[in-house]
Amino acid sequence: MKRRGFLGFIGGAAAAGPSVARAAIAEMPKGLGTVASPPMHGLSQGVCEGSSGGDWRIREIADLKRILSGDLTDEEKEQRRRERMYALxxxxxxxxxxxxxxxxPQKLTMRRDRVRRLQEKIRLSETRGYLSRLLKEMSK
Structure with a gap:
């Protein structure tokens, strides 16, 4: 394959990626979306908790389906926002x-002020998340 053909193939794959993901999500069984599950990194925790054979797989598939469809919880959205702030x-x-x-000296002052404001935003975001978790636990 020549260079132009290869780059065209890569460009086509990038353009087709989202539509292929949507099609795969649409073809999944309907009952999987109703299963409540932990976040994606909870896979190892689900296995360690001693769940029966395929239960953890169903929860993971449901979670992956939810993430791929862009249907995030408020807590997950806030976590992603916090990660972007850390990168800033x-x-x-x-x-x-x-x-x-x-x-x-003026640069140091500017940097200190900007970082302080950014850290205040991060701290506020973490406090919101903590309060949300506490309220969720109290409502159970």
Whole structure:
């Protein structure tokens, strides 16, 4: 396969990916979406809890189906937002470092203020998640 053919193939695969995933989700059995399950990284926990033969697989399939369809819980959305904020801390350093007409001490002050504000947002997000988990446990 020549270079243009290969790149065209890769481009086609990237464009077809979401539609193929939607088609696969649509073809899954309807009963799988109703099973409540832990987050995706809970696979090893599900096996360790001693669940019977195929139960953990059904929960994992249901969870993967939910994630692929983009149907995330509020807690999962908040976790992803928090992860993006953690990644922003390195970008803050880069954005301040490239300022040419700003003195060194002023850059340090700017960086400190930006990181402090970002950490406050992260702390608020973590507090929201903790409060949500406590309220959910109390309602049980």
């Amino acid at each position: 801390e390195a970008i803050v350093d880069q954005n301040v470092a490239v300022l040419i007409s700003v003195s060194g």
